[in-house]
Amino acid sequence: MKKQNKEHEIDIKSWLFKFRSKWYLFLAFSLISLAAAYVYVKSSNRVYEFSATLLLGDQHTGSKKAQELLNLLEGSQPKGIKVEDEIGLLMSADMVKKALQNVDFSVSYYRVNDHWLNKATDLIVEEQYKSAPYIVKLDTSHQQLVDAPFEIRILPDNKYELTLKAKDVARYNFKNHTTLEYLPEMEFKKVLEFGKPYQDKYMSFTLERAKEFDETPAKKFYFVINSMDSQVGQQQSSLWVQPLQRESRVLALSSKGSIPEKQILFLNALMDAYVANDLEEKNQNGRKTLDFIDKQIATLTDSLKQSKQALSSYRSANRISDIGMQSNISFEKLSQLEAEKSKISTDRIYYENILDQIQNGSELTQAVSPTVAGIQNPILNSLFLELSELNKQKAGYKVNATSDNPMLQVLEGKINSTRNAIVANLKNQIRSSDISLQDVDRRIARIEGDLAKQPEQERRLTDLQSQSEFIDKKYSFLLEKRADAAIALATNTTDKKVVDRATLSSAGPVNVKPNMIYMLALIIGLIIPAAMIVLMDKADDTIKGKSDLATITKIPFLGVIAHGSKSDKLAVKNNPRSAIAESFRSVRINLQYLMAESNFKVIGITSSISGEGKTFTSVNLSSELAMSGKRTVLIESDMRKPTFGKYFNTHNAAGLSSYLTQGLPLDEVIQKTEIENLDVISCGPIPDNAIQLLELSKMTELIERLKQEYDYVVIDTPPIGFVSEYFILMKHMDTNIYVVKHKYTTKDLLDQVNELYLSRKIKNIYMVINDLDYSNTYEYGYKKKASYYYV
Known part of the structure; x- marks a missing residue:
């Protein structure tokens, strides 16, 4: 574990x-x-954060409160506002547009600072507001080129050079804020004079020198004429509105921008436009009520005058001053019926007026509620309130939703359903009024029939009096309602209130914090x-040290061979105090220690593939054994790729292949070397059947004879990953050394030797890492400090 x-x-x-x-x-x-x-x-550009707060009223203030006092809304109770809908209205493009129309952001001014970073391209660009050396005055009655940079170069003699070079430039109409066309490419350069208007078929403006401006040297200046759509999009993207707390009616507005003065001005203008829009909607409702009553009063004014004049003339002509008691009773009943008929007629006219507005396509949200005209109909009032609430919700959703949004489609269905219910209710009211009028007319006809029995003069006088009283009561009723509506309109106030004007809420820029950025950059530079x-x-799948070997094989580890010069083939002899020579001594001592209890004579050295230093290890280990006083013979069994000639002054005229095939005496194939106690048997002439030669019994006889004459027999075998000679020679070996090269041999190359070891087909095998650079490995990094001991 x-x-x-x-x-x-x-x-x-x-x-x-x-x-x-x-x-x-x-x-x-x-x-x-x-x-x-x-x-x-x-x-x-430094971006700062700004904040403001706005209070949403409880809809029990202003004109609504006055109407409650006047009992104009007795039949219904107003519903509470929905904060989400108000947020949608506040952030809507229409509201942002109204705010921008009250501020002058149609032209943006920029300066390119004179900094070394701007030598190649314009990296450091600063937006200016009321600090540019010039002022652009647009002729909004003329079309303009918008959203394109106009470069300005100030010249002597009160002149300037105007340059424009851009693609897909929009030609814009500021009157109705529409794009007329897109010009694929626009390029010109003109020298103009400050203070003089410039006009062509694309634009019209005047540049004037500013009295106060930033005199810091700049590489260049330019300005951009902004379309309303780009201004709205820019401000909407940086605007955020949310309630201070859940269920709270106080909204927190926040915005981001690089020019504090501009953003503060915009936030304040937005809140003012929102409050003014709310008041305007309420005043519009009151004005429609007054207009309706005024039309009715104008119609009755002449009728009232004529009825009074007719009554007076009739009395004078017929000298009538009083009416009998019976006539008075009948006339009183008739007067009551006439008043009731007047009330029903007025109601019917009003219902027809509302129905006509709806059927002629008028906005339902602007239709006058029946309670304002004094008609009590709770069902109709409720439907109007429900329709108004649905329209508010629709306006809120349209801010971020498209027409295909399921919620908008559901709201559209509810609005149409409510509208149809209103139309149906109005028609029912009109039919009910007609039935009531017919009933009243029947009752009036009955009373008039009774009065017909009276003298003609008295009946005529009664008719004139009834007509005059009817018109007078109707006229008084309308005057009373007009006074009520005028009071409501005069006391009308908005229930929205600006709590905190816009202020800078961040202590510094929110996007550029140098210390944090440099710290983050340093961290990234290290990560x-x-x-x-x-x-x-x-x-990297190569073997980098002893720990890598331990993870992929259970073959014992013998030691490492230090990295050295490729030209020094016989490092053990030529530089005995070098790190390589010391490495081979360590390998030799470890091997003798591990094999101390066995009488081992034959050492086989192999590797996975060519280039891992197998022959280099064989030659230097044999040299180290010989230099330690042991008679050693080195056999080059790799008869496919002989390399001993690079290490010793030997020849291949006679060698192992000659001994096995030609039967040459052993003395003729053994060659002496310059190292005492070390003899070598080169491969000899390269044969065509190397494997068959090594399988001959003469190879076994050779090994046995050499074991009797030498202390150690070292066999340099071919790589096991390429050919099969090693498996033939393996039976002759007492111990095996498997060479892997540092950062060269891949881990998968050890699969074959691992299988041999685990299946116990190979005995006494040890791993050696060749060409290990002490300064480039952690496991043996401490050895680089031993340079004092090496030469």
Whole structure:
């Protein structure tokens, strides 16, 4: 269990060594990252955050309160507002547009600072507001080129050079805020004079010198004429509205921008436009009520005058001053019926008026509620309130939703359903009024029939009096209602209130914080090379040390051979105090120690593939054994690729192949070397059947004879990954050394020798790592400090 846990542990010291060995990567990436951070800090516009608060009323203030006092809304109770709908209205494009129409953001001014980062391209660009050296006055009655940069170069003699070079430039009409066309490419350069208007078929404006401006040197200036759509989109993208707390009616408005004065002005204008829009909607409702009553009063004014004049003339002509008691009773009943008929007629006219508005396409939200005219109909009042609420919800959803939004489609269905219910209710009221009028007319006819029996003069007088009283009562009723409506309109106030005007809410820029950016850049500059080193290490499948061998094989580890010069083939002899010579001594001593209890004579040395240093290890280990006083013979059994000629002054005229095929005496194939106690048997002439030769009994006889004459027999075998000679020679060997090269041999190449070891087909095998650079590995990094002991 401990071993498994150890395998999953992270060797921090090892990773620190790997990172330290690639210190130049950390330095390079850190410098690049910090340089990029510096460019970002210098080139980014500072963006600040601004905030304001707005109170949504409870709909029991202003005109609604006055109407409650006047009992104009006795039949219904107003529903509470929905904060989400109000937020949608406040953030809507229409509301933002109304706010922008009250401020002058149609032209944006920019300056390109005179900084070394702007030598190649314009990186550091600063927006100006009331600090530019010139002012652009637009002729909004003329079309303009919008959303394109006009470069300005100030010249002597009160002149300037105007340059435009852009593609897909929009030609814009500021009267109705519409785009007329897009010009694929626009390019011109003109020298103009400050204070004089310039006009062509595309634009019309005047540039004037500013009295106060920033005199800091600049590389260049330019301005952009903004379309209303671009202004609305820019402000909407930076605007955010939310309630201070859940169920709270106080909204917190926040916005971001690079010019504090502009953003504060916009937020205040937005809140003012929202409050003014709410008051205007309420006043519009009151004005429609007054207009309706005024039309009715104008119609009755002449009728009232004529009825009174007719009554007076009739009395004078017929000298009538009083009416009998019976007539009075009849007339009183008739007068009551006439008043009731007047009331029903007025109601019917009003219902027809509302129905006509709806059927002629008038906005339902602007239709006058029946209660305002004094008609009590709870069902109709409820339907109007429900329709108004649905329209508010629709306006809220349209801010961020398209026409295909399911919620909008559901709301549209509810609105149409409510509208149809209103139409049906109005028609029912009109039919009911007609029935009531017919009933009243029948009762009036009955009374008039009774009065017909009276003298003609008295009946005529009664008719005139009834007509005059009817018109007078109707006229008084309308005057009373007009006074009520006028009072309601005069006391009308909005229930929206600005709590806190816009202020700068951030202590500094919210997008550019130099210390944090530099710290983040430094961290990124360290993370990138660290990640690269980790990825490369994980992708590197070569053997890098003893720990790698321990994870992929159970073959015992014998030692390492230090990295040295490729030209020094016989390092053990030529430089006995070198790190390579010391490595071979260590391997020789470890081998003799491990095999101390066995009488081993034959040492086989092989590897996985060519280039791992198998022959180099064989030659130097044989040399070390010979230099330790042991008579050693080295056999070159790799008869396909002989290489001993690079190490010794030997020849291949006679060798192992000659001995096995021609039967040459052993003395003729053994060659002396310059190293005492070391003889070699080269491969000889390269045969066509190397495997068959090694399988001959003469090879066994040769090994047995050499074991009697020498202390050690070292056989340099071919790589087991390429050919099969090693498996034939394996039976002659007392011990085997398997050579892997540092950062060259891949781990999968050890699969074959692992299978041999685990199946016990090979005995006494040990692993050796060749060409290991002590300064490039953590496991043996301490040995680089032993340079004092090496020469």
